[in-house]
Amino acid sequence: PQRPMMLQIWHEVNLQCANYVRGKALEILIVGGATYIAFKFLGVPYAALLSLLVGLSVVIPYIGAAVVTIPVAVIALFAFGWGTHFIWVMVIYGIIQALDGNVLVPVLFSEVNNLHPVVIIISVLFFGGIWGLWGVFFAIPLATMLKAVFSAWPVKEPFSSTTPEQM
Incomplete structure (x- = not known):
């Protein structure tokens, strides 16, 4: 008896997970592309490699950006020293x-x-x-799954206050 509801939930979760993967791919392209344009404009060496790393860092939200900051800072520091150009790259x-x-x-x-x-x-x-980190990584798919379960859940009509005479 619960099979149609489970199939509906499974279909919705499957669709939303595919949408999540497509969204992540688009985010990688947007962040990587914006970084490449900015780094090329600023004259950062290895702009393509660094922008690839920055783009891929969005796969692990927040943590990836912190980790990729190290190679960006090191390459900018070796290329420009502690000057204003380094500060502009980091800003x-x-x-x-x-x-x-x-x-x-x-x-x-x-x-x-x-x-x-x-x-x-x-x-x-x-x-x-x-x-922790795993919760951040899976937060959007988990929220999507919860939404699919709650939207598929059958809604019971509230008891009406009508009496048999009113019918």
Whole structure:
């Protein structure tokens, strides 16, 4: 008797997971492309390699950006020294990361997974608080799965206050 509901949930979760993967691929392209353009404009050596690393770093939210900051900073430091050019590279990199985490991810994944941006931010904070790095990594798919389960759940009509005489 529960099979149609389970099939509906499975179909919805499958569809939303595919949308999540497509959204991540688009995020990789956008962040990597923006980084490449910025680094080329600033004259950063190995701009293509660094932008590839920055693009791929979005696969692990927040942690990936922190880890990739090291090679970006080291290459910029060796190329430009402690001058203003180094500071510009790091500021632009920080702006790209801030825009990715606070604007691009909520807006992009609210579109592809049909979740409100606030729900995405809350799910990252909630699941990250419970399960740490793994919770952050799986926050959007878990929120999508919960949404699929709740939307497939049968809604019971509330008891009406009508009496038999009113019918």
